[in-house]
Each structure stands twice: as structure tokens, then as C-alpha cells.
Amino acid sequence: MNYKLSVIAKELGVEFNGKDIDIEGIESIDKASSSHLSFFTDKKYIDTLGYTKAGAVLIQEEFASLLPSSTIALITPEPYLALAYASKLFAHKISAQTYPPNIGKDCDIASDVKFGSNVTIKDGVTILSGCYIGDNVTIEENTLIHANVSIYHGTKIGKDCIIHSGTVLGSDGYGFAHTKLGEHIKIYQNGNVVIENRVEIGANCTIDRGAISDTYIREGTKLDNLIHIAHNCDIGSYTLCAAQVGIAGSTKLGRNVVMGGQSGAAGHIQIGDFVTIAANSGVTKSLPSGNKTYAGFPAMDIKLWKKMHAVLMRIVKKR
Amino acid sequence: MNYKLSVIAKELGVEFNGKDIDIEGIESIDKASSSHLSFFTDKKYIDTLGYTKAGAVLIQEEFASLLPSSTIALITPEPYLALAYASKLFAHKISAQTYPPNIGKDCDIASDVKFGSNVTIKDGVTILSGCYIGDNVTIEENTLIHANVSIYHGTKIGKDCIIHSGTVLGSDGYGFAHTKLGEHIKIYQNGNVVIENRVEIGANCTIDRGAISDTYIREGTKLDNLIHIAHNCDIGSYTLCAAQVGIAGSTKLGRNVVMGGQSGAAGHIQIGDFVTIAANSGVTKSLPSGNKTYAGFPAMDIKLWKKMHAVLMRIVKKR
Amino acid sequence: MNYKLSVIAKELGVEFNGKDIDIEGIESIDKASSSHLSFFTDKKYIDTLGYTKAGAVLIQEEFASLLPSSTIALITPEPYLALAYASKLFAHKISAQTYPPNIGKDCDIASDVKFGSNVTIKDGVTILSGCYIGDNVTIEENTLIHANVSIYHGTKIGKDCIIHSGTVLGSDGYGFAHTKLGEHIKIYQNGNVVIENRVEIGANCTIDRGAISDTYIREGTKLDNLIHIAHNCDIGSYTLCAAQVGIAGSTKLGRNVVMGGQSGAAGHIQIGDFVTIAANSGVTKSLPSGNKTYAGFPAMDIKLWKKMHAVLMRIVKKR
Numbered sequence A, B, C: 001m002n003y004k005l006s007v008i009a010k011e012l013g014v015e016f017n018g019k020d021i022d023i024e025g026i027e028s029i030d031k032a033s034s035s036h037l038s039f040f041t042d043k044k045y046i047d048t049l050g051y052t053k054a055g056a057v058l059i060q061e062e063f064a065s066l067l068p069s070s071t072i073a074l075i076t077p078e079p080y081l082a083l084a085y086a087s088k089l090f091a092h093k094i095s096a097q098t099y100p101p102n103i104g105k106d107c108d109i110a111s112d113v114k115f116g117s118n119v120t121i122k123d124g125v126t127i128l129s130g131c132y133i134g135d136n137v138t139i140e141e142n143t144l145i146h147a148n149v150s151i152y153h154g155t156k157i158g159k160d161c162i163i164h165s166g167t168v169l170g171s172d173g174y175g176f177a178h179t180k181l182g183e184h185i186k187i188y189q190n191g192n193v194v195i196e197n198r199v200e201i202g203a204n205c206t207i208d209r210g211a212i213s214d215t216y217i218r219e220g221t222k223l224d225n226l227i228h229i230a231h232n233c234d235i236g237s238y239t240l241c242a243a244q245v246g247i248a249g250s251t252k253l254g255r256n257v258v259m260g261g262q263s264g265a266a267g268h269i270q271i272g273d274f275v276t277i278a279a280n281s282g283v284t285k286s287l288p289s290g291n292k293t294y295a296g297f298p299a300m301d302i303k304l305w306k307k308m309h310a311v312l313m314r315i316v317k318k319r
Helices: A005-012 A043-051 A061-066 A079-089 A302-318 B005-012 B043-051 B061-066 B079-089 B302-318 C005-012 C043-051 C061-066 C079-089 C302-318
Strands: A036-039 A056-059 A072-075 A168-171 A176-178 A184-186 A193-195 A206-208 A215-217 A293-295 B036-039 B056-059 B072-075 B168-171 B176-178 B184-186 B193-195 B206-208 B215-217 B293-295 C036-039 C056-059 C072-075 C168-171 C176-178 C184-186 C193-195 C206-208 C215-217 C293-295
Touching: A005 A056, A005 A072, A005 A079, A036 A079, A043 A061, A056 A061, A056 A079, A061 A072, A079 A176, A079 A184, A168 A193, A193 A206, A206 A215, A293 A302, A302 B302, A302 C302, B005 B056, B005 B072, B005 B079, B036 B079, B043 B061, B056 B061, B056 B079, B061 B072, B079 B176, B079 B184, B168 B193, B193 B206, B206 B215, B293 B302, B302 C302, C005 C056, C005 C072, C005 C079, C036 C079, C043 C061, C056 C061, C056 C079, C061 C072, C079 C176, C079 C184, C168 C193, C193 C206, C206 C215, C293 C302
Parallel strands: A036 A056, A056 A072, A168 A206, A193 A215, B036 B056, B056 B072, B168 B206, B193 B215, C036 C056, C056 C072, C168 C206, C193 C215
Antiparallel strands: A176 A184, B176 B184, C176 C184
16 A cells, blocks of 8 residues: 555645655654655654665744755644544555455354454464454464454464454544544554564453554463454563553553553553552552562552551541 | 323222323333323422323322322322332333334344344444344434344434444443342433534443433443443533443533543543543532533532642651 | 273273273363362362262372262362363364354344354344354344344353343353463363353453353343453443452352442452442452442452552651
8 A cells, every 4th residue: 555655645635846756654763764754743853863774754934944955845733633643545445345364274163253354373273153353364273263343454364373252453543633623533543553472462452552562461461351452552572451451652662561450551661570450459650570469549559558557547537 | 102090090900080080101200191101219309299291100108289280199108119010010011023224215224233123324324243233222323233232122323323342322221229128120221312413432341221311421421441421411512531431320411521530420420521531530419511520529619629638648758 | 072991091091990881071170070180289179089979089198089980080280280171072163154043033133143063043133233152052032132242052042131242252261271381272262151041241341151051141140341261251231330340260259249340359259239349440359248339459348448548648748
């Protein structure tokens, strides 16, 4: 799905000076190559502008001069909104059409399972009744998919995984640009979901696909039921999440993290290796690696949280 | 599904004086017309009794004299319990039978999608594999329904909506009357769900049908994953709910409300236009419109909440 | 699925002295009979060791002498890990194969519903489109199963139940043994789910199967949407759980308990009869029976919680 830059510019109603290059997708300023369209929406990253290798960048006029001469500026007063409209051009075309998959040896697949185009199922995979497996999905050896699982296009699932019923892998991340009138314009989610080997995901979980790059669930991690993993999260290996945990977008969990039931984490933070989060807590800031437990909202050292609770109880009982 | 009042009265084991009118449904005291059965269960609304246009009212003996002479009193010591039994008479008959739908032009509907009776699908609609669309559902132009969505009878979905996998629209609201022995008698949920245009609903959400009138998700609103919207909620236009939000019954959100992840709202309250609720908070009382953020449980002005947290930390660290 | 003890021992890489008995399953120390394999992993129960009737016990060397002479010790430094490996031997073989069920009179079952082997559906049951009913499931008279419900093998559902769309009954409980390297080894969940009569379960709930014994939802209990009930819970009769409640493993709720929306309970505790838990609260310790309400995290008498909140507000407003 390549577009001439002129086609994109016309679609967005912007003008540009420069060569009418081919654009094959959207990428962030730091990862973009000469065939990518990028966008500058967060002044925090202004220093990276001069080094971008992007073919073209959606950018406000005042910052355009900071781009290298090899990068074309697509000048727009609202680059994030323009990004939303551009993302639609590169969105996967959703189709209800079904196809026969490429199936390995010794698979056990219910007769009513439906597949999109170009699906690859490796040896020894079991898929129960009512599942839907979208376009370009790959499922590695010996993975077990229980009934009524929905897997969106482009999802990659490793070996020896277990996915429980009702779980949804690869649904759209929650990303919108907002107009001045308060309408929300969908940022099409063009990343995928990658589930590594030996992952188990409980029932009725939702793992959203990435906005641009992918969402990862790393090797040997085990998720309980009704868990939400937002777009572009990276859930480290051998991590445990109890039921009803929610992880907001772009947050990274280390290895062997433990999240208690109904706990949550804000977006764009990091929870280090071996950290434990108590049930019902909410992590609002990054936490360093280390064998330590945090509790409360906002999450703090559990010893401090217990002291806080004890002090409060003493004060209350005096009155 | 009309009943003679005498049939209803016999079913409930109550007697009445008056004409044996035709009853076509149940309505609240203020909305009922002469062909409706109504009920008086909350003394807060005693002033409305004299003005009701209801054909008949389930009511305790002591209040019956307050009804206008044109309204027939169905006297019962437990009107709410009688309402529960009456609601069953007017319940939609659930059937596993499937039918061909009325389909518009340029639709893309997977071959295994199943429909109840009298379903209308407008032009350009896409429905992926494994969906079930109940009786009398209508889906307007260009809406996209991902795999394994369940849509109960009577749900109305607007144009240009996106419904993600595993979501359930129109499941029964959580309504029961309680016997003196502590048993729970189902109040059949005879309202519907109405999803307006350009709404996006994430994966594995549940939007319950109304008890008597309908549940609304207004134009342009976007819901993330694993969200619960209870019966008779009215979620205003251009509102955003992050993942795992729960809104209890009959609560009304204004336009451009933002609910953070894992936050909740109690039943029968109103959250005004442009209000933001921080993640993990719980709103227990109505909040006025205005561009203001609330946090905590019970939710308070976020500045107050932050001060509370800071004061508490100072007290704790001194001890 | 019986095994010679020698086969199990070889699989686990342990040795034993004694007769090569037949083992038919795994049971806890107190419930095991002479044909069961058991395990000793929690020193709290050391007094029960001398009385076990288990045929064989996975046990650390230092405790083996406490077993009665009729019980064979399978000595291993990590009995919990050995239990995990042994549990796999007794796991139900998951298969995608479908079979015709045994169906009673006057049933209404959608043509695309799929069944595992040996399913029994009693008279008057309705099952809507897209459901999957696993091996050995039984569903009693007049129960209604809405669309796209997934029911794992061995689940028992009583009479006059209603199960809403997207709900998953019998998914694996969240149980793992941990290696010294931090990997998680699945404890196969060989118990079942038992739903008694007149239970209603909302949409997109997850009720996990027991690890060894069963998970129970007792008579007349009503669950709202998106609720998680973990393995080996016993949810008492006529209990009400509002939406998004989560109950951790092995917790027992009494009769007529009320759990408010988004509330939770820790594992291995008991909430007594007639107790009410406020919305958004988390119960961390057992609560006695009685018509009393608790709130907060950790949950306390709601009067104390309200006082705590009031005191805190007074302190904050002074500063």
C-alpha cells in the first residue's frame, strides 16, 4: 500500500515543495526512513527533528526549518489531526471474506473456525470452535486456542501458547486526534500484536494492536482473565498479571513483574524487573527494577502505604 | 404483545375494580399513557401520582386514593415484586431461530453471521465472522462489526460505527425485585440499546439494554475495551471512556466527558459536559458541567485530592 | 485416566519405595484416598500429614517420616513444581472435534452451536448462535444460553439459569508453580464449574474451573457483567455481584452477600452471610456474617470509612 506523497498531501489538503516521493507507511521521527511519512506533535522531541531520516514530516510552519534538507515538510497547523487522516490511508482493509489457511501437520482445528487471507498455522496447533483468525496471522507450533477467540489481522502468536475463550488479540488501540469542535478522529492502528512463546492468556482479555509499531507480550508471561493491555505496551517475559489488570498505552513492564488483581498502570511508564504491584493499586510513575512491592493509588512502597493506613486509623479512632 | 388488564391481574394474583382495558406495555408514572401499566414504588415521586395518565398502576393500598379516577389501581403490598412478575409478560420471546436479514447494497457480511427475525442492514455495512444479530436489530450505513460480536434483539446502531470483537450490545440490565425470603425476581429488561452515529466501541465491552426505556450511546462517542455501561445510561456525545470504566444504571454523562481507565460512576447521577474523571476514581454524586477534573473515591476536585495526598504523606513521614 | 505410580514417578524424575499402585487423580492431603496422589507444600497443614489416606504424596525428604506407613512418599525438593508436572498427566485432553449432544424435549438450539463429546441438554433449554459447549457438560431444564457463550468441558449448569453473551464458564484457573529461574509451570486445572439452579450470569463474565475440586455458583445467585470468579471460589446462594467485581481464588461468599460494582475480594477468605461490600472496595480479610456494610481498601465498617474520609477532609481543609 504505497502512495505518492502528492496523493497523501491532496488527501490532507496540504501543499509541499519537493520531489513526489513514494511513501510506504507512517513512522515516528526517530525510526522513519526516506520512504516514511512522519509527524512532529510533541515539542519534547524537538532535538530529534534535525536528525530525522523521514521522507516527509507533518509539521507546524514554525518548526519546519529545523528539518534536514533531505526531508520534505508537509506544513499543517494541526499535525496530529493530519496524522489521523493519513493513518486511514495506510490502514489494513478489513474484509469479511474467508479463505483456507496454510495448515501444518497434526493440527486439530474445529470445522467452523474461519480464517482471513494468508494465515499460517504451524504443526500441532489446536483451535476450538467459533474462533476467527484474521488476515496474515501466524500461529506457531503446539499452541492451543480455546473457543470463540477473535484474532485480528497481522497478529503473531508463538509456540506452546494457550489462549482462553473470548479473548481478543489485535483490536484497535484507543487513539484519536481531536478537532477544535471536540470531535474525535480515529488514528488507524497500523501496528500489530506479537505474542511470544509459552504465553498463556486468560478468558475475555483484550490485547490491542499498536498504533504504529507493535504491542508485545514476551516469552513465558501468564495473564489471568479480563485483562486489558493497551496499544504499544511491552509486557516483559515471565510476568504475571492477575485478573482485571489494566495497562495503559506504551507502558513497558520488565521481566518477572507481578501485577495484583484489579491493579493498573498509567501510560508511557516503565515498571522494572521483579517489581510486585499489590492488588487494587495504580502505578502512575515509572518504578525501578528490584524485588520490591508497591501498593495504593498512586502506588508507593507497600511499607509506606501500610504505615499511612495505620496512622490514618489512629487519627480517626482518636476523634 | 397486548394483554387484557384482567389477564395481568390474574397472573399477579391481584384484584381490581374498573374496565378491563388493553395494556400494551409497562411505563413509569410520568410517561405512561392510558394503554400502559405503571407502578408506584418510590415515595419520592408521590406528587406525580395525581397527574399520571397510566391506564393502571401497581400500588400499595394506602396510596391508591391519590390516583386520578381515570387510572385503575392494582393494589398489592409489594408493587416492585408485582412489577417484576408483570415485566415477564411483556418480555421479548428469545428464540434460537435464524432468518435471512434485509441487506442493503455493497455490504460485506461473513457467511456464518446469524440473524434473528426482521433484521435490517443498510448499505456498506461490514460484519465479520461469528457475529450474532438478534431480532429487530437495525444497523445503519457503513458500520463495521468485528468478529464474534453479540447484538441482542431491538438494538439500533447508527452510521459509521465500529464495534470491536467480543462486545455485547443489549444484554439484560441488572434488575431484580427481592422477596422477603431474600430471593431475587428478575425484572425483564424490555428497553433497548441505541448507538448513534460515528460511535466506536472497543473489545469485550457490555452495553446493557434498558429496563423500560432505552440505553443511549450518543454521537461520536468512543469507548475503549472492557467497559460496562448499565441499563438506562445515557452516554453523551463525543465522550471518551478509557478501558475498564464502569457506569452504573440510569447515569447520564454529558458531552465531551472523559472517564479515565478503571474509573466508575454510581447509578442515577449526572456528570456534566466537559468534565474529566481521573483514572481509578469513583464518582458518587452528580457533577456540574465545566472543564474540570475530579479524582479519588469519592471523586473530588483533583486539586483537593492532590492536596489530601500531600498532607497525608507529610503526616505519615513525620511519625 | 489412571496411571501406575511408577509411570508418574518416572515422569517426575523421582524414585519411591513401595507397591506400584494405581493412581486415578490428584487430591489434597485431607481429601485423598488410597488411589490418589497428594502433595505437601504448606507447613501450616503439617498436622494433617499423619492422618492422610493418600496412596502417595509428593513431599520433601525431611517431612516424609510423618506420613502413615500406608502412604508412599514421592520425595522431591520442590513438591509444588512436581505437582504442576503431575497435574498435566491428569488433564482433560482438549479436542476440537464436535459431536451431536443428547438433547431433551422442547429445546431450541441454534443450528451452529457446537458440542464436545457426551454433552447432555435437558428439556426446554434454549441455546443461541455461536455457543460452544465442551465435553461432558450438562445443562438442566429450561436454562437459556445467549449467543457466543463458551462453556468448557465438565461444567454443570442447573435449571432455569440465564447465561448472557460472551461469558466463559470453566476456563483454566490461574495456577502456576515457579522454577528457581522464574519460569511459571502450569498447574493443570482439573476441577470443574458447577452453576446451581436459577443463577443468572451477565455478559462477558469469566468463571474459572477449580484446580482440583470445583468452583461453585450457588442457587439463585445473580452476577452482573464483566465479573471474574477465580478457581475454587464458592459463591453462596442469592448473592448479588454488580459489574466488574473480581473474586480471587478459593474465596467463599455466604448467602445474600452483596458486592458493589468494581469491588474485589482477596483469595482464601470468607465473606459471611448478608454482608454488603460497597462499590470500589477491596476485602482483604474474612468478614463475619451479619447485615453490615463494609467499604474502602482494605475494607472496613462503612461507618469507620466515612468517618475516616470526613476527618481527612477536615485536616486537609485546615491547611
